[in-house]
Amino acid sequence: MALETSRGETTVELLSGADMIARFLKDEGVEYIYGYPGGAALHIYDALFRQDDVKHILVRHEQAATHAADGYARASGKPGTVLVTSGPGATNAVTGIATAYMDSIPMVVLCGQVASHLIGEDAFQETDIIGVTRPIVKHSFSIRHPAEIPMVLKKAYYLAASGRPGPVVVDIPKDMTAPTERYEYVYPNKIKLRSYSPVTRGHSGQIKKAVELMLKARRPVFYTGGGIVTGRACEPLTDLVRRLGYPITTTLMGIGAYPQSDRQSLGWLGMHGSYESNMAMHHADLIIAIGARFDDRVTNSTSKFCPTAKIVHVDIDPSSISKTVRADVPIVGPAASVINEMISLVQDREPSNPEALIEWWQKIDGWREERKGKLYEPAEPGEPLKPEQVIEEICRFTRGEAYVTTDVGQHQMFAGQYYKFDKPNRFITSGGLGTMGFGFPAAMGIKQSYPKDDVVCVTGEGSFQMMMQELSTCKQYGIGVKIVNLNNGSLGMVRQWQDLNYKSRHAHSYMESLPDFQKLIEAYGFTALRVESPEELEPALERAFADKNELVFLDIYVDPREHVYPMHVPLGSMRDMLLSKTERT
Amino acid sequence: MRHIISILLENEPGALSRVVGLFSQRNFNIESLNVAPTEDETLSRLTVTTVGDDRIVEQITKQLNKLIDVVKLVDLTEGNHIERELMLVKVKALGAQRDEVKRTADIFRAQVVDVAPGVYTVQIAGDAGKLDAFVQAMAPIGILEVARTGVSGIARGDKMLSL
Numbered sequence: 210m211a212l213e214t215s216r217g218e219t220t221v222e223l224l225s226g227a228d229m230i231a232r233f234l235k236d237e238g239v240e241y242i243y244g245y246p247g248g249a250a251l252h253i254y255d256a257l258f259r260q261d262d263v264k265h266i267l268v269r270h271e272q273a274a275t276h277a278a279d280g281y282a283r284a285s286g287k288p289g290t291v292l293v294t295s296g297p298g299a300t301n302a303v304t305g306i307a308t309a310y311m312d313s314i315p316m317v318v319l320c321g322q323v324a325s326h327l328i329g330e331d332a333f334q335e336t337d338i339i340g341v342t343r344p345i346v347k348h349s350f351s352i353r354h355p356a357e358i359p360m361v362l363k364k365a366y367y368l369a370a371s372g373r374p375g376p377v378v379v380d381i382p383k384d385m386t387a388p389t390e391r392y393e394y395v396y397p398n399k400i401k402l403r404s405y406s407p408v409t410r411g412h413s414g415q416i417k418k419a420v421e422l423m424l425k426a427r428r429p430v431f432y433t434g435g436g437i438v439t440g441r442a443c444e445p446l447t448d449l450v451r452r453l454g455y456p457i458t459t460t461l462m463g464i465g466a467y468p469q470s471d472r473q474s475l476g477w478l479g480m481h482g483s484y485e486s487n488m489a490m491h492h493a494d495l496i497i498a499i500g501a502r503f504d505d506r507v508t509n510s511t512s513k514f515c516p517t518a519k520i521v522h523v524d525i526d527p528s529s530i531s532k533t534v535r536a537d538v539p540i541v542g543p544a545a546s547v548i549n550e551m552i553s554l555v556q557d558r559e560p561s562n563p564e565a566l567i568e569w570w571q572k573i574d575g576w577r578e579e580r581k582g583k584l585y586e587p588a589e590p591g592e593p594l595k596p597e598q599v600i601e602e603i604c605r606f607t608r609g610e611a612y613v614t615t616d617v618g619q620h621q622m623f624a625g626q627y628y629k630f631d632k633p634n635r636f637i638t639s640g641g642l643g644t645m646g647f648g649f650p651a652a653m654g655i656k657q658s659y660p661k662d663d664v665v666c667v668t669g670e671g672s673f674q675m676m677m678q679e680l681s682t683c684k685q686y687g688i689g690v691k692i693v694n695l696n697n698g699s700l701g702m703v704r705q706w707q708d709l710n711y712k713s714r715h716a717h718s719y720m721e722s723l724p725d726f727q728k729l730i731e732a733y734g735f736t737a738l739r740v741e742s743p744e745e746l747e748p749a750l751e752r753a754f755a756d757k758n759e760l761v762f763l764d765i766y767v768d769p770r771e772h773v774y775p776m777h778v779p780l781g782s783m784r785d786m787l788l789s790k791t792e793r794t
Numbered sequence: 795m796r797h798i799i800s801i802l803l804e805n806e807p808g809a810l811s812r813v814v815g816l817f818s819q820r821n822f823n824i825e826s827l828n829v830a831p832t833e834d835e836t837l838s839r840l841t842v843t844t845v846g847d848d849r850i851v852e853q854i855t856k857q858l859n860k861l862i863d864v865v866k867l868v869d870l871t872e873g874n875h876i877e878r879e880l881m882l883v884k885v886k887a888l889g890a891q892r893d894e895v896k897r898t899a900d901i902f903r904a905q906v907v908d909v910a911p912g913v914y915t916v917q918i919a920g921d922a923g924k925l926d927a928f929v930q931a932m933a934p935i936g937i938l939e940v941a942r943t944g945v946s947g948i949a950r951g952d953k954m955l956s957l
Binding site for chain 2: 339340343344347348349351368402403404405526527528531532535
């Protein structure tokens with residue numbers, strides 16, 4: 210940074226590579242780094258030690274660092290930052306990088322590397338992490354000279370957060386951060402990448418075409434995804450959907466982009482999506498897809514997907530358009546700007562088939578009616594709790610305003626189905642990669658940035674055991690997340706598939722020798738409550754949510770026979786769903 | 795259908811592996827691959843021949859464009875273009891075979907560029923079809939070794955792939 214001396218001369222600061230990293234992170238506005246030290250990263254750790262601006266959170270496993278940074282990014286919309294050492298430090302981060310990549314989450318991962326002269330010699334703790342992560346990053350950099358550190362880091366943060374966001378890995382050989390070599394440091398305010406310029410608006414002609422189709426539609430459905438959340442397009446989307454009065458369904462990643470309590474919301478769609486959303490998609494004559502990618506967990510068989518619908522597809526990533534399902538009107542552009550342009554075009558106009566739309570809503574309300582009261586049967590006193598009712602109770606207790614993270618499996622689907630979200634960035638889940646172990650560290654990352662909010666990790670005893678070492682991190686930093694362990698003594702979703710497809714041969718989907726979670730949690734100095742029957746639930750929740758700063762673990766025994774419904778019939782269309790254990794449609 | 799995709803790539807370490815990795819990662823085909831520096835030292839030019847239907851080739855070009863190191867690309871097969879490949883072939887050349895090799899080479903406008911006892915090395919340039927035909931013609935005489943560069947191409951007329 211250029212500094213002015215008392216005599217008005219401009220001097221330039223000389224910093225070591227490690228100090229440049231610490232200073233850059235401050236100048237970039239990074240609040241937290243999640244990381245774990247090791248040989249190749251020690252110069253950087255020393256630089257962090259000598260400053261107070263950027264807070265470093267020491268996790269207990271590098272995978273947790275990536276998930277925590279990811280959770281922070283999803284809740285705040287800002288890129289998460291991870292710092293790990295070379296070799297095993299970096300490879301441990303791989304699952305978290307892949308998780309962020311699949312869900313398009315902005316993240317910068319700084320990896321220590323062995324010194325330049327040792328690269329390629331199979332040195333101690335050497336891994337070609339650029340090579341290992343190549344298919345799961347938006348881009349990666351290797352530092353070749355300390356002087357390029359500020360510019361490379363600036364590019365890394367810019368790439369991670371712009372366009373379709375994603376993780377960026379920066380590999381930093383140890384000699385690049387040596388304290389003895391100092392170079393000029395200037396925070397780069399501007400960067401230019403000649404091969405990268407994300408679109409800033411959609412094609413007006415295409416948008417006009419889409420709007421004409423939208424106004425003429427008789428059975429329209431909005432189908433929106435995570436792109437609305439990362440693209441900060443929730444407000445314009447809500448405005449557009451309300452103006453038109455059309456139904457909207459979101460993906461798991463797009464939950465909360467439109468208030469779920471609103472009448473026009475059909476909930477989320479796909480394999481375990483709501484009955485009415487899947488039925489509406491199948492019977493629609495126009496699908497307006499924005500920031501969604503027609504993922505296989507949404508579409509079911511693409512050859513049977515929405516047979517009567519024309520498709521408008523808006524996405525910032527051209528490669529998402531017509532990848533699995535052909536779009537009739539493709540629009541490449543950022544969700545917010547395209548939606549705003551759509552709003553200006555529909556402003557003084559009305560849909561041209563009001564009668565057809567009334568009929569369409571009657572049909573949708575009919576589907577809603579069909580499922581009313583049939584979702585699940587709450588447990589009677591003395592019976593094991595139903596996971597669905599646990600989630601509903603938690604939703605009620607937190608007034609639907611908590612940040613809810615999940616791991617992967619049945620509990621994830623139940624959390625998505627029975628917690629009602631009216632705000633975006635609140636349902637935080639590994640949708641694309643389906644990473645068990647994501648929920649707890651992600652909750653940690655969120656809680657630190659939102660200490661006044663309730664952050665609930667809904668998990669299962671399978672997933673929780675993948676990252677439970679982070680209890681120690683929570684103890685060190687006083688992170689008061691609530692952990693809801695839906696304990697069914699089995700890997701519920703695996704078991705469900707085995708019940709449906711393998712004649713209930715439960716190959717390795719049960720958990721023998723579970724720990725006594727209460728004792729385990731108490732060993733870290735936290736409170737754990739065991740809930741075994743319905744009447745114990747309310748007092749336990751009351752205790753758990755009494756103090757926002759206290760970590761409480763609820764070990765809730767739920768009915769292990771419960772399955773998640775609806776469930777798509779494999780290779781079918783969107784309307785082909787199993788609705789209960791006995792009923793097929 | 796066969797497509798020839800020419801790519802201007804940042805001349806950065808690891809850039810090539812991103813392109814090649816993309817093809818295997820997404821299950822795309824590579825028939826041949828050719829890469830060399832250009833007149834601009836910051837850029838490499840890479841030519842890939844690939845086979846796929848329209849949907850796949852559309853995905854290939856979109857995914858390639860998404861790579862940060864890819865500066866620009868063109869599917870040459872979308873317009874008129876010139877396609878060339880260079881091949882070096884070692885063939886058996888003993889007694890009467892020596893004339894036979896030389897005659898066949900002349901027909902294909904190939905040149906004998908190296909001679910050793912019993913072996914001719916022939917150089918030939920052309921499109922991939924011509925090179926295939928030459929290999930077929932030489933096969934009965936006895937091919938010992940083949941080295942092909944892979945296809946390189948350029949658009950006809952004033953169309954250009956440049957910054």
